[in-house]
Amino acid sequence: MRSRILGWTIGVALLIVLPPVLLALGQPFYVDLVRRIMILAIAAVSLNLILGYGGMVSFGHAAYIGIGAYAVGILGFYGFFNGWLHFAVAMLASALVALAIGAVSIRTNGIYFIMITLAFTQMLYYLGISVAEFGGDDGMRLKRRSELGLVDVNDPVQFYYLVLALMLIAVVLTHRIVNSRFGLVLRATKSNEARSRAIGFSPYPYRLTAFVVAGAMCGLAGALYGNHTNYITPGLMSWQQSGDIMFMVILGGMASTAGPVLGAFALLLFEDFLSGWTQHWQVILGPLLILSVIFFRRGLAGILYKPDA
Amino acid sequence: MRDASILAVRQLTKSFGALRATDGIDFDVREGETHAIIGPNGAGKTTFIGQLAGNLRPDGGRIVFGGEDITRLAAPRRARKGLARSFQITSIYPEFSALANVALAVQAHAGHSFRFWGDARRDRSLMEPAKKILEDVGLGARASELAANLSHGEQRQLEVAMALATRPRLLLLDEPMAGMGAEESQRMIGFLGTLRQRYTIVLVEHDMDAVFRLADRISVLVYGRLIATGAPEEIRANPEVRTAYLGEDA
Numbered sequence: 096m097r098s099r100i101l102g103w104t105i106g107v108a109l110l111i112v113l114p115p116v117l118l119a120l121g122q123p124f125y126v127d128l129v130r131r132i133m134i135l136a137i138a139a140v141s142l143n144l145i146l147g148y149g150g151m152v153s154f155g156h157a158a159y160i161g162i163g164a165y166a167v168g169i170l171g172f173y174g175f176f177n178g179w180l181h182f183a184v185a186m187l188a189s190a191l192v193a194l195a196i197g198a199v200s201i202r203t204n205g206i207y208f209i210m211i212t213l214a215f216t217q218m219l220y221y222l223g224i225s226v227a228e229f230g231g232d233d234g235m236r237l238k239r240r241s242e243l244g245l246v247d248v249n250d251p252v253q254f255y256y257l258v259l260a261l262m263l264i265a266v267v268l269t270h271r272i273v274n275s276r277f278g279l280v281l282r283a284t285k286s287n288e289a290r291s292r293a294i295g296f297s298p299y300p301y302r303l304t305a306f307v308v309a310g311a312m313c314g315l316a317g318a319l320y321g322n323h324t325n326y327i328t329p330g331l332m333s334w335q336q337s338g339d340i341m342f343m344v345i346l347g348g349m350a351s352t353a354g355p356v357l358g359a360f361a362l363l364l365f366e367d368f369l370s371g372w373t374q375h376w377q378v379i380l381g382p383l384l385i386l387s388v389i390f391f392r393r394g395l396a397g398i399l400y401k402p403d404a
Numbered sequence: 405m406r407d408a409s410i411l412a413v414r415q416l417t418k419s420f421g422a423l424r425a426t427d428g429i430d431f432d433v434r435e436g437e438t439h440a441i442i443g444p445n446g447a448g449k450t451t452f453i454g455q456l457a458g459n460l461r462p463d464g465g466r467i468v469f470g471g472e473d474i475t476r477l478a479a480p481r482r483a484r485k486g487l488a489r490s491f492q493i494t495s496i497y498p499e500f501s502a503l504a505n506v507a508l509a510v511q512a513h514a515g516h517s518f519r520f521w522g523d524a525r526r527d528r529s530l531m532e533p534a535k536k537i538l539e540d541v542g543l544g545a546r547a548s549e550l551a552a553n554l555s556h557g558e559q560r561q562l563e564v565a566m567a568l569a570t571r572p573r574l575l576l577l578d579e580p581m582a583g584m585g586a587e588e589s590q591r592m593i594g595f596l597g598t599l600r601q602r603y604t605i606v607l608v609e610h611d612m613d614a615v616f617r618l619a620d621r622i623s624v625l626v627y628g629r630l631i632a633t634g635a636p637e638e639i640r641a642n643p644e645v646r647t648a649y650l651g652e653d654a
Contacts, residue, residue, distance in 0.1 A: 276517040276524045283508050286497040293457065293495070294570050295483035295512040304518070 099400060102353065110259055114252045123251065127323075130255045132363045133262045134319045139343040139355030140265045141312035146341065147349035148273045149305050150285030151201070154209045155216030156340050158196070159189040159310045161223060161332030163317020168327040169229060171238045178241030178248065185318035186311040192219075193310025197303045216332055223329030234328030241322050248322050258319055262356070265312055270352045272308070281305050282350070346387055348394025357395040408435045409468075410574055410604055411456070416465035418451055425451040426462065427628035433574065438605040440615045443625035444648075449608045450492055452625065453578050456606070457489040458482040470573060483512070486573035490563040492582055492608075498552035502543055502562055505551050507534040509569035534569060541565040541595065557588035561595065568599075575605045581614055593617060616640075624648070 110129070117125045138160055145151040163185035170181055200211040224232045240248040246257045272278045284291040284298045291298060321327050330336070339362070347358020365383075369376035391397055411433040418426035425448040433439045443449050454460035456467065458479035467475045474482055483489075497505050507530045511517055514530070524530060538547050541561045546554060551562060560580055567575055580596065581589045593614045599605065600618055609615050615622060616636050623633040626648045632639060639645055 271523075272520050274523045274525065275521055276511055276519040276527070276530075278520075279504075279508060279511065279524045280517045283497050283500065286499050287495060289459075289491070290495045290497060290566075291508075291512075292459075292479045293483055293489050293491070294509045294566060295480050296517070297478070297480040301517070 099353075102399065106353075106356075107259075107263065111256075114255050118252070126251050126255055128363070128367060130251070130258050131320075131323055132359050133255075133258045134316050134323055135340065135343065135363065136356045136359035137258075137262050137265045137316035137319070138313045138340050139347070139359050140262070140269050141309040141316065142340050143344045143349065143351075143355040144269050144272065144309045144312070145302075145305050146344055147351070147354065148278065148285065149281045149302055151302060151306065152209050152341075153200075153212040153306075153309075153337075154334070154341065155196070155212035155214075155337050156309075156313055157332050157334070157336035158192065158216040158219050159313035160317035160320055160336065160340075161219060161329065162189045162192055163314035163319075164321030164324075164327045164331050165223070165229065165317075166314070167241055167318050167321040168235050168237055172229065172235070176239050176242045178243035181241045182315055182318050185314040187314075189314025189317070190307050190311040193307045194303070197306035197310075201299060201302045201306060213334060213337070216337060217334065220329050220332040220334075223332060230327070232329065234326055234330070237321065237325050237327070240325065241318070254322070258323075261315065261319065265315075266352060266356065268312075272305075273350075277301065277304070342384065346384065346394055348396030351394065351396035351400070353399070354394050354396035357399075361395055409433060410435045410470055411606070412466075412468040413456070414466045414468075416452075416455060416467065417463050418455060418460065419463055424628045426455065429465070429625075429628075429630050431623060431630060431633075433604060433606055434621075436604055437620040438600040438607060438618050440607045440609060440619035440622045441625055442609065442612070442615055442622060446627075447625045448628040449625055450578060451628075453489065453576055453606070453608055457487060457576055483570060486571070487576065488567035488570045488572035488574070489576040490560075490567050490578055490580055492578040494556070494559045494563060494583075496551045496559055496562055496566070498550070500551055501548050502538060502551050502554060502558075503531065503534055503547040505562055506537050506565050506569045507531055509566040510534050510537075513570045537565050537569050541568070557584055557592070560584065560588075560592065564595070564599075568603075573604065575599070575603050576608075577605060578608045579610060580607070581609060581611045589614065 113129060114126050117123065138156065142153065142156045145153055166185035166188055167181045170184060196212065196215045200208055203211055229235050246253050248254045273282065280296050280301045284296060284301065288298055320331065343358035343362050344355045346362055347356065348354030366380060369379055409432045413429055413431040416426050416429040429452065441449055451460060455462045458477055462475065466473060469485065469487060510530050510533050535547060538544050541564060543558060543561055543565065546558060551559065554562060564580060581592055584592060589611060596618055607618060619636055621633060622636055622639045624631050624639060624645050631648060632642050632645050
């Protein structure tokens with residue numbers, strides 16, 4: 096417990112001092128990189144709620160990144176630039192889509208669940224490609240970034256701190272949820288569904304609720320991601336993107352608070368390092384990822400911390 | 405049907421292909437009694453219990469629990485109405501502590517769990533009753549142990565503890581002694597002996613020693629049919645039962 100608090104304190108302190116240090120070193124690129132990592136960490140944290148704690152292997156989580164990003168793009172397209180409106184619509188639209196996808200897919204299990212969540216996200220991906228008004232395959236440039244008043248998203252450093260704050264809120268919120276009565280039902284049902292049913296829990300409404308909460312949270316990550324790239328393409332909803340987020344969770348450690356954040360940093364920093372070194376970096380990354388799954392079954396968080404009793 | 409029946413089963417049938425696993429069963433459980441179901445392997449005991457608990461849909465017939473027709477209710481609804489079960493094959497939450505296992509059962513009985521903020525593991529309204537029940541079943545000292553690390557016998561006790569934590573009106577115990585050594589079995593029989601004074605129990609068990617010591621009435625299930633129901637001495641004396649079942653043991 097104490098080592099966890101210490102770990103978080105050091106980690107957050109590092110993230111707070113990082114931008115001025117990087118700027119002083121003349122490395123503004125890395126402010127952008129870490130910001131991007133933290134945005135995707137929010138997505139990974141949200142996926143961890145359903146994948147790690149709920150046992151729902153969603154292979155379509157990138158759908159909500161796309162929905163969140165397109166919410167920003169489409170509202171801007173029609174002249175709405177209020178950032179709070181962007182975030183609210185991104186989360187609400189993601190929640191509604193998650194409700195629809197979840198309502199169908201949570202009735203299935205195992206490989207069927209994986210395939211159905213993938214299929215829904217592919218549908219959205221092709222929808223993105225086919226709607227010419229919003230750029231179709233080429234995507235669309237944001238007319239303007241979200242206007243939040245307090246924070247200027249056009250300022251890389253201010254945007255960075257906004258993302259950091261939202262990531263920490265997502266972590267704390269998820270931590271509270273998984274330790275609440277609701278979260279325990281979710282985790283227990285992952286552990287032994289027959290037992291949960293036998294003591295009187297109907298798993299479906301709990302799973303669906305978690306699925307919707309995760310969708311909304313990832314929708315916020317999508318809205319941030321749209322602002323980060325300033326350019327939105329259907330590729331945000333590709334299955335590779337879903338796979339990346341899933342990998343962050345697995346690499347970092349499923350069903351752990353810090354896991355998805357660690358996973359996001361590890362995967363994307365390593366990817367950045369390798370791609371600067373050789374253009375065939377995927378040949379190296381792939382096997383390393385496989386080895387990490389084989390040897391660190393509880394992920395990076397499992398190396399750092401002992402499990403909860 | 406006597407008025408005091410808490411559970412009344414009428415003409416229950418269930419087939420798997422050509423196999424009639426449950427073949428027109430009429431079955432009553434009286435308030436307060438311990439009613440054992442015995443029968444040779446493959447007689448359909450677990451199928452029958454599965455239908456009582458709601459894990460299996462019967463093809464026909466009715467199940468009335470506490471005066472209410474529950475034939476179409478799913479397992480969680482039945483559990484919330486006071487029908488608790490233990491499984492033949494141990495079914496617990498291995499990654500949770502023994503205390504957390506029982507606390508979850510307490511929580512299941514405490515109404516819906518759409519509470520997202522408070523830490524459930526510091527919730528005294530869950531932990532205090534859970535601790536008490538663990539102590540009652542003799543696992544008080546093991547409360548903080550991971551359920552996976554408990555011995556087989558302790559896990560069986562934990563399962564019963566979870567059933568008790570839902571404050572059941574009827575306990576369905578599916579072979580609670582399964583896989584236990586002689587000494588563990590004796591301890592479990594002693595424990596069930598204390599429960600039978602406080603609960604209405606349907607006990608499926610192979611261990612004849614346990615059945616004849618604990619049961620007020622016994623029903624004998626053979627090839628999906630109940631061939632006899634009665635007090636232990638009647639069952640012991642029943643010639644049909646002797647040939648069909650006890651003959652193997654006697």
